[in-house]
Amino acid sequence: xxxxxxxxxxxxxxxxxxxxxxxLSATTFSANAQSTxxxxxxxxxxxxxxxxxxxxxxxxxxxxxxxxxxxxxxxxRMMGTPADERAIAWAVxxxxxxxxxxxxxxxxxxxxxxxxxxxxxxxxxxxxxxxAIALGESVGTxxxxxxxxxxxxxxxxxxxxxxxxxxxxxxxxxxxxMERHISGKGYGKAVGARVNGASIAAEKGAVAFMMxxxxxxxxxxxxxxxxxxxxGVTRIPAVALSNPDADLMVNQFRRNKPVEFFLKVTAxxxxxxxxxxxxxxxxxxxxxxxNEIVALGAHLDSWDVGTGAIDDxxxxxxxxxxxxxxxxxxxxxxxxxxxxxxxxxxIGLLGAKQYVVDHKxxxxxxxxxVEWDFGLGKIYSMQANVGEHAQPAISALAGYLEPLGVKxxxxxxxxxxxxxxxxxxxxVPAMNFAPDGSKYFDVHHTDNDTLDKVNxxxxxxxxxxxxIFAYFAAQADVSFR
Amino acid sequence: xxxxxxxxxxxxxxxxxxxxxxxLSATTFSANAQSTxxxxxxxxxxxxxxxxxxxxxxxxxxxxxxxxxxxxxxxxRMMGTPADERAIAWAVxxxxxxxxxxxxxxxxxxxxxxxxxxxxxxxxxxxxxxxAIALGESVGTxxxxxxxxxxxxxxxxxxxxxxxxxxxxxxxxxxxxMERHISGKGYGKAVGARVNGASIAAEKGAVAFMMxxxxxxxxxxxxxxxxxxxxGVTRIPAVALSNPDADLMVNQFRRNKPVEFFLKVTAxxxxxxxxxxxxxxxxxxxxxxxNEIVALGAHLDSWDVGTGAIDDxxxxxxxxxxxxxxxxxxxxxxxxxxxxxxxxxxIGLLGAKQYVVDHKxxxxxxxxxVEWDFGLGKIYSMQANVGEHAQPAISALAGYLEPLGVKxxxxxxxxxxxxxxxxxxxxVPAMNFAPDGSKYFDVHHTDNDTLDKVNxxxxxxxxxxxxIFAYFAAQADVSFR
Numbered sequence: 001x002x003x004x005x006x007x008x009x010x011x012x013x014x015x016x017x018x019x020x021x022x023x024l025s026a027t028t029f030s031a032n033a034q035s036t037x038x039x040x041x042x043x044x045x046x047x048x049x050x051x052x053x054x055x056x057x058x059x060x061x062x063x064x065x066x067x068x069x070x071x072x073x074x075x076x077r078m079m080g081t082p083a084d085e086r087a088i089a090w091a092v093x094x095x096x097x098x099x100x101x102x103x104x105x106x107x108x109x110x111x112x113x114x115x116x117x118x119x120x121x122x123x124x125x126x127x128x129x130x131x132a133i134a135l136g137e138s139v140g141t142x143x144x145x146x147x148x149x150x151x152x153x154x155x156x157x158x159x160x161x162x163x164x165x166x167x168x169x170x171x172x173x174x175x176x177x178m179e180r181h182i183s184g185k186g187y188g189k190a191v192g193a194r195v196n197g198a199s200i201a202a203e204k205g206a207v208a209f210m211m212x213x214x215x216x217x218x219x220x221x222x223x224x225x226x227x228x229x230x231x232g233v234t235r236i237p238a239v240a241l242s243n244p245d246a247d248l249m250v251n252q253f254r255r256n257k258p259v260e261f262f263l264k265v266t267a268x269x270x271x272x273x274x275x276x277x278x279x280x281x282x283x284x285x286x287x288x289x290x291n292e293i294v295a296l297g298a299h300l301d302s303w304d305v306g307t308g309a310i311d312d313x314x315x316x317x318x319x320x321x322x323x324x325x326x327x328x329x330x331x332x333x334x335x336x337x338x339x340x341x342x343x344x345x346x347i348g349l350l351g352a353k354q355y356v357v358d359h360k361x362x363x364x365x366x367x368x369x370v371e372w373d374f375g376l377g378k379i380y381s382m383q384a385n386v387g388e389h390a391q392p393a394i395s396a397l398a399g400y401l402e403p404l405g406v407k408x409x410x411x412x413x414x415x416x417x418x419x420x421x422x423x424x425x426x427x428v429p430a431m432n433f434a435p436d437g438s439k440y441f442d443v444h445h446t447d448n449d450t451l452d453k454v455n456x457x458x459x460x461x462x463x464x465x466x467x468i469f470a471y472f473a474a475q476a477d478v479s480f481r
Numbered sequence: 482x483x484x485x486x487x488x489x490x491x492x493x494x495x496x497x498x499x500x501x502x503x504x505l506s507a508t509t510f511s512a513n514a515q516s517t518x519x520x521x522x523x524x525x526x527x528x529x530x531x532x533x534x535x536x537x538x539x540x541x542x543x544x545x546x547x548x549x550x551x552x553x554x555x556x557x558r559m560m561g562t563p564a565d566e567r568a569i570a571w572a573v574x575x576x577x578x579x580x581x582x583x584x585x586x587x588x589x590x591x592x593x594x595x596x597x598x599x600x601x602x603x604x605x606x607x608x609x610x611x612x613a614i615a616l617g618e619s620v621g622t623x624x625x626x627x628x629x630x631x632x633x634x635x636x637x638x639x640x641x642x643x644x645x646x647x648x649x650x651x652x653x654x655x656x657x658x659m660e661r662h663i664s665g666k667g668y669g670k671a672v673g674a675r676v677n678g679a680s681i682a683a684e685k686g687a688v689a690f691m692m693x694x695x696x697x698x699x700x701x702x703x704x705x706x707x708x709x710x711x712x713g714v715t716r717i718p719a720v721a722l723s724n725p726d727a728d729l730m731v732n733q734f735r736r737n738k739p740v741e742f743f744l745k746v747t748a749x750x751x752x753x754x755x756x757x758x759x760x761x762x763x764x765x766x767x768x769x770x771x772n773e774i775v776a777l778g779a780h781l782d783s784w785d786v787g788t789g790a791i792d793d794x795x796x797x798x799x800x801x802x803x804x805x806x807x808x809x810x811x812x813x814x815x816x817x818x819x820x821x822x823x824x825x826x827x828i829g830l831l832g833a834k835q836y837v838v839d840h841k842x843x844x845x846x847x848x849x850x851v852e853w854d855f856g857l858g859k860i861y862s863m864q865a866n867v868g869e870h871a872q873p874a875i876s877a878l879a880g881y882l883e884p885l886g887v888k889x890x891x892x893x894x895x896x897x898x899x900x901x902x903x904x905x906x907x908x909v910p911a912m913n914f915a916p917d918g919s920k921y922f923d924v925h926h927t928d929n930d931t932l933d934k935v936n937x938x939x940x941x942x943x944x945x946x947x948x949i950f951a952y953f954a955a956q957a958d959v960s961f962r
Contacts, residue, residue, distance in 0.1 A: 068732065219929055252553060
């Protein structure tokens with residue numbers, strides 16, 4: 001059921017903006033030029049279909065229903081687990097039910113990793129239990145756990161300059177806190193410790209690595225995420241503490257007494273055991289140019305915490321519902337729209353890497369690619385990366401989306417988000433829509449990534465943008481390459 | 482260190498208000514009468530001391546430092562645990578260090594309860610792990626756990642009218658969600674299920690009881706709290722699910738298929754084993770009327786989750802720092818100020834019940850009693866329960882506190898909060914300060930009750946109010962009884 005309180009009358013917004021655009025276009029040459037572009041690409045037929053699609057999103061809860069279905073009927077779905085198998089079956093059934101023309105799966109493989117549990121306790125100076133979670137693909141400690149003194153570093157850079165051997169038989173701990181920002185740019189500054197911290201600590205002799213979660217919340221729900229072991233370096237267990245627990249550690253360190261710690265991690269990294277996942281792919285076939293593909297991506301897998309509502313249930317819901325809405329039109333658009341639900345994004349973009357191998361010869365037929373893998377929040381900015389002759393078309397699209405609060409960044413240097421980066425790095429034209437990421441890292445990779453975090457009003461704006469984009473890209477009379 | 486950004490210049494507020502009060506007092510008889518009252522109780526000597534105390538709170542981080550110390554050096558402290566022993570030692574040492582004149586402990590006993598762990602899983606229609614926590618003093622399930630169908634009730638009232646025997650071999654689940662309110666009044670409507678739900682479900686034949694947490698947040702940190710077993714009814718395991726998990730259950734029920742569940746609770750209720758806690762009591766001795774006692778209460782114990790920062794570390798910090806500030810004045814006020822850190826509040830007001838037994842003959846010397854056990858938020862309202870002749874003095878105090886945002890409710894029907902209710906129910910005059918409780922039940926009885934939730938600005942207002950109140954009550958020339 002539609003929650004009317006949060007419904008934006010998008011058609012009215014558009015009408016107002018078009019009137020305003022018409023008034024303005026008479027006043028300057030550049031505005032006139034823009035108007036001409038708009039007229040060229042936003043033909044009456046195109047406008048009619050876009051308006052119909054907008055109404056269709058407004059009057060439907062399809063995107064919400066899809067993420068509700070995925071989180072209720074499947075939940076967390078780490079690649080290669082039984083839940084992931086259920087997710088794959090769910091996705092195939094859902095796309096078929098939504099009227100896609102073709103649906104199929106393509107296998108993706110990886111070694112097995114089992115999370116297990118973490119037991120973490122400060123033993124001295126002040127005994128306290130600590131809430132922590134294993135980083136993805138961390139090794140375990142063994143049954144006896146590790147009892148050792150903790151050495152505190154404020155940043156990864158501080159750890160990097162620790163003297164060789166100075167951490168022998170110690171546990172390294174980095175307390176750097178991620179900054180909150182609309183663009184999510186704090187993530188880049190914080191995630192290096194998660195990816196590389198364990199190996200750098202091991203090089204200095206550390207027996208385990210602990211870090212403050214890469215997250216902006218103050219909940220005792222720590223953030224997991226992949227860690228990487230460098231070649232030739234001892235693999236040591238790696239865990240993330242929740243922000244309140246990291247604060248507690250810092251406050252204990254302020255007492256200037258040795259901090260003794262017990263850490264037991266029962267994670268298992270079984271590199272000799274292979275598990276299987278799958279990219280799930282669905283299409284509506286183009287009516288005139290079926291071999292030209294507009295690619296919409298999201299990842300089907302999630303971490304094994306939360307229910308994967310935000311990361312990336314929202315992406316799955318948006319691109320599936322956008323395509324389903326277009327499938328309900330009387331006529332298919334000219335080009336094929338392909339929905340790719342990637343496997344194993346969380347554990348290293350595995351599905352995307354497999355996709356560009358499996359579809360090597362077909363990539364030149366991918367005319368434009370977009371992903372949604374940035375969770376919550378309204379889209380506030382868009383940027384493309386297309387051939388010069390296609391820029392007026394993108395500009396016309398941007399003008400059409402502006403009343404929804406989407407500003408056009410015309411730098412034309414976009415890269416696909418997450419999985420789709422692997423595709424656009426190989427020359428496929430890219431589109432990137434940036435949502436307000438201020439709250440995303442409150443729940444990212446935690447047990448708190450659950451359905452209640454979905455804001456229906458935001459999801460409706462997001463879905464409207466993706467639906468309009470997908471139809472425009474599949475229908476516009478232009479080559480984006 | 483004081484965070485100046487959040488500092489209110491309380492002296493300036495007072496000065497402005499007093500000027501305004503002076504202007505107004507000339508205009509009406511009732512304002513004139515109020516002014517006379519104010520002059521009678523707010524003597525120049527009293528005003529001088531209150532101003533000095535206000536400055537002393539403004540220029541100090543003492544209250545914050547105390548709660549930081551308690552949460553960092555002790556943390557969670559359920560009565561009768563080793564951490565509770567450390568908390569008692571901490572409190573005695575801290576009050577001595579703060580210049581209290583007398584500090585002592587009084588033993589409190591109870592049976593042992595050990596939380597253990599909860600393993601909870603939906604088995605069908607859609608397998609998913611569920612985050613839950615045992616309610617306080619729940620029995621366990623035994624090693625094999627319980628596998629049973631769940632029956633869903635929207636409210637406790639719905640459970641009450643279920644047919645006898647209708648829950649045989651079933652698990653009862655109540656999904657009622659607590660409402661958020663500044664007064665915290667949603668708690669009263671929600672907590673009945675926690676206290677009585679298990680016994681009511683057992684009467685209908687249920688083998689276990691589950692409920693949505695009594696909490697207003699959307700974090701996957703479920704809320705514990707005491708449950709009670711009625712006499713003569715089978716004791717069944719009782720757990721609370723986090724709000725997102727309760728939502729997930731409700732969404733599974735919406736599919737109209739039987740919900741099969743596995744629940745294992747390793748809690749142990751060892752009624753034959755006694756554990757000991759203690760009320761910790763400290764005083765500054767009155768200079769003229771040492772046998773007249775102003776009682777300031779809070780509870781030292783916490784649940785065994787979080788670090789007990791909000792419930793009730795804040796109360797401990799406020800009353801200890803208020804008294805320490807008064808102890809730093811050149812002269813002790815006339816009456817004795819007694820700080821009572823109660824034991825075992827969470828498991829049934831045990832310390833308060835023991836206190837009124839131990840101090841039965843002395844209660845008539847308690848001239849006024851107040852507690853702080855309502856966590857976060859600025860005080861917005863005050864109400865007393867005193868003899869008629871004392872009401873002008875309370876009115877004068879209220880006028881003095883008004884510039885801090887404290888409104889006077891003159892119903893004169895106050896009861897002490899939590900522990901202190903047991904004291905004021907026996908005829909001791911009561912004062913009750915009500916803080917903004919909108920956010921309290923986001924963290925109440927959860928792992929999220931940690932130091933970062935303390936708002937320094939709120940804590941400073943709270944501490945100022947309690948300091949002014951304590952000094953006024955100990956010094957004013959009035960009998961409150």
